[in-house]
Amino acid sequence: MNKKKRRRERNPTSEAEAGDTLRKRKISSPELDFFDGLPDDLVLSVLSKLSSSADSPSDLISISLTCKRTKELGKHELVLKNASRRGIAIKAEKWSESSHRFLISCCDAGNIHACYFLGMIRFYCMNMRASGAALMARAALGSHAAAVFSLAVVRFNGSGGTAASRNPRAGFVLSARAALLGHVDAIREVGHCFVDGHGAPACPSLGHRFLIDASARELLVGSSGLESGSDPKWASERRVPGLDPVNGFIREWFGSGSGDDGLRMCSNGQCGRRETRKHEFRRCAACGGVNYCSRACQARDWSGGHKDTCRERMDAWAPDGDAAAGGGLMAGIDVESN
Structure with a gap:
């Protein structure tokens, strides 16, 4: 008895510390996890807000890997429907069957960004013209x-x-x-x-x-x-x-060597469209050295740098002092079909 009494006198806080340790263990116990007590509606609202502001697909993956519950609720149609434009922007080098299924799930949930993204990929990259155009039409209706x-x-x-x-x-x-x-x-x-x-x-x-x-x-x-x-x-x-994410995807897809069949990309560096048949795009009427999918792409590339290169090409073959060079330069604003 005297030995126990002396131990208490030397360390009077040992019992209090032991009680604190026991209480900490109870608080950290799985039975008292406050996240599990949150209603699904509140968690879905938070996940939906996070998906709508995601900067990349990795943000959505990080959310789903947080725990088992977020993994299940992360597949909810409300979360997939509100996924941001960049949140579904998969890179061509990361393309796989699972990423394809992910985009399909987003499309089924009503995400118009995913409909446009997957529609462009199917139309220009996967040679699935009908389904690609249908997905783009769904996005257009939205x-x-x-x-x-x-x-x-x-x-x-x-x-x-x-x-x-x-x-x-x-x-x-x-x-x-x-x-x-x-x-x-x-x-x-x-x-x-x-x-x-x-x-x-x-x-x-x-x-x-x-x-x-x-x-x-x-x-x-x-x-x-x-x-x-x-x-x-x-x-x-x-x-x-x-680059728009889908345009960047198409350029990466064909830039890696896929589809080496002689079809040309649009010469506008900010456009990723590619011909679906030979001589589909129009060429510059002045120099004939570039091709465009639309007049809008031609006009943007003209002001973005082709104006100078077109002049150089015209000067290379036009006679010195010939006024035709100036006229040809102005003609470069137009396009003609191949």
């Missing part, structure tokens, strides 16, 4: 401006068919619809249609108004940090100018 304009480009070029399947009138109507949604390239395309009388009655004065509007919007979009040609309606965050 007022996805880029999807509407992509369908317009398909109509203009008769992509997936023959040269006889070109439909400039349908392309103009779709471009006008995308222009109403604020798509810069579509506004520029409508302007060129009015100037050239391509798919619409010729009205140069009205066309120039659209071209000026497109240039002003492009300057505004560039200064605000959004991607050029993107629809501000879907811009929930600032974005760095450059």
